[in-house]
Amino acid sequence: MYFCRLQKVLGLDSLDEVLDTKLVNSKHIVQNVYNVNKQGIVTLEDKSKELPHWILSAMKCLANWPSCSDLKQPTYSGFERDVFKTIVDYFGQMKEPLLTFHFFDIFVSVLGLLQKPSKAVEALQISCLLLPPENRKRLQLLVRMMARISLNQDLPPLSESVRTRTLMVQAFSRCILCSKDEIDLDELLAAKLVSFLMDNYQEILSVPSALKSSIEDHVVHLQRVQIKYAGADSDATLPPPSFCHQISTDEFEYQRAAGSQEPLAALLEEIVMNKEISVKDKKKKLKQFQKSYPEVYRVRFPTPETEAMLFPEKAKQKPPILMWALKKPFQPFHRTRSFRM
Template sequence: MIRPGPYRATRLWNETIRLFRKNMPLRRHWVHFRCHDNSFTASEAVDWLHELLKGSHNFGPEVTRHQTLQLLKKFLKNHVIEDIKGRFGKEDFEDNGQVYRFPSISPFKKLPRHPPAQDVFIPKAGHSGVEKEMMSQRMLPFKPLVLNSESWKKRHSIAIGELRECQVMKRREVTSREMERIWMSATLTRLQTLLGLKSLNGVLDTALLSPNYIVYNVHNINKQGIVVLKDKSEDLPQWVLSAMKCLANWPDDGHTKQSTYPGFERDILRTVADYFQELDEPLLTFQFYDVFVSILGLIEKRQATSEALQLCCLLLPPAQRRKLQLLLHLMVRVCKNSRLPALNSAVGTRMLMVQTFSRSILCSADEIDLDELLATKLVTFMMDNYEDVFRVPSRLQKAVEEHIAHLRRVQINYSGVEASPLLPSSCMYVYEKELREQKAHGSQDPFLERLDGIIADKELTAKQKKKKLKQFQRSYPEIFRRRFPTAEREEAATAPLLRRPQLMIVTLKKPFQRSWSFRA
């Protein structure tokens, strides 16, 4: 299984070619009284490669013989194979007895040496006030924040016992633009986590995303969970909706009570297919091609794949999401309708639906050699998990709601301590400038520095020092254990500092004894 990441389609292409060249059985063939060793016929190649693709987790058993034949045509065009006369470059490969061989040159595609520019999320500009200032900052996904010693002292002074002057203040109301930013940040962070990537760089161009799409797709839905468009001009034409409704409800829809004829349902399907196949771009849009191909790398983990698809479908323009929902709903209904006559004599209904609409759902702007196979794999999964794919991820919604509630909650503002502008751990994005400053300081363990500072502080009394160490241990047990992995090391390091001078004990006992004897 090729894991998620940049250039996954290219890596799949190279892996398929590697297995084909390494394991394809080769033997001697005679053509026009001439012997050709280490060769194979076209039909032998189709048979063997078809079995390889069906048994691969990257493609699955849905791969058809026709799709395998199309792939071998691309192999011939890209000089992965050649005929016995060394000819290639055309897609004239047929399922017959013509003899082919592997060329001596390497057919693998080269991956870019340098990755694209750093993945950056920039909400779309064009607003004023606080939102404009927020959007002008370049942001990038980042792990939990690492602070230097000075920042740590300011933000965690309460945990170590240094109470400051405070006042109760109420945060301002969260604007719609800020809410969109929170949804976008949480969505991208969760998607990056599911894909197991350090960055979405090379997988998704976040600069082209619109934060308001997510909020719209979450809140503007009907009882069936399908997006409702405010601008009806972006919706499917009425004649397409009528045709889809007729086919989905066959034969109970009122439209079919009028005059029908044998093959009427096939003509309806052809009408719907013509509309979707003539769209300018697929329903998942060209810009999301790489990220959906990467999600296929999680296909063995059904729950993770479903959640990743949920997140990516939330990023779609509402009009595209609605069309995708209606089309998949039609495909699922048609496959489950036992009363619907056969729509094709040679292919089953399920495979017909996948073959007809897969490239209307997913394909690349450029010619990608595995487009059809990858689209088949994705559409099959989306059909099998239609109800889950278009749900709003509960984990994402909970994280966003908790953060918004936190922003609206009454806060305690301590003097000298700036309120943290960061989102919670599930939405951890920081400003690029702050990240560069942290790297420049080079402070990796400010917590350990603070702990050592408490131990070495000569101005603290033994009682104060012991109290602060206990507070630190309760607040940061993992940091404390790193400094003192065993009880012996803790005692060896702290005992000399916490031991009271013997002279002080003697001076305290004498006044007490005299006072007692005086009363006696």
């Protein structure tokens, strides 16, 4: 039921390419749905996994600036930048991103839906419920802080050269989404997803009522079928759950090429069309993309000729002095006698 809905929203024939369902913990989903406070933030059973109080205080300070209830009012210029750096350093030292390495592919697949915001929001709602509760809570608090800081006109600039919203994305994208290989292209993927998260965090990180009702119905159903009646085989086991219909190998291969790789194709096109980066950087990113996703790259550039068209060689013009020299034949130097008047 749960996976079928996610599969349908993503428009995939199978989740096998983007999600290993064996890594999904159903207890995490239940806790993320039901163990929440009035603000919809997850409450953790294991308090040792909570954010340190000093980090929470720092995040509240910037999110609610200039009302810093947990901290003393700033007494020096640049106080807010020091607080921000403290938060960035804390999240930057995490060994794994908040969306986890296991679920990297499922979140990347959502990028193909960003042109359809309502579907992208629903896909992220479902996907974020897969996270361990401590990850979901940290994500909720972090993205909420990022969004509030970006909209806070009273907060002094946190950078001299970068706009506040751009700074939020640059500072926290990697700690929210990145692959285990940590390739350069992850930054582009993460930036797009994090920007969308910031704009729609209230919907994405809340539990949709329809989904909650369907989960409740499913739990009630499981409780009913587990009742043992007199005379029933006590060793009988429930049939394994079937998530969705099976598809043929050909259909699966087609889906893998067309559906799950669509966001990567869009990313490649974005690199190709980007006129703000230098030719050197563009070639570097394209080479990295080709190494990481050769199949997608081959579709866009099937031959060396199509690739070469992206960087046409400019005709080299000979220096003007050389052209002038070719027009006039070489003449030997003749010594002349000077005359006095």
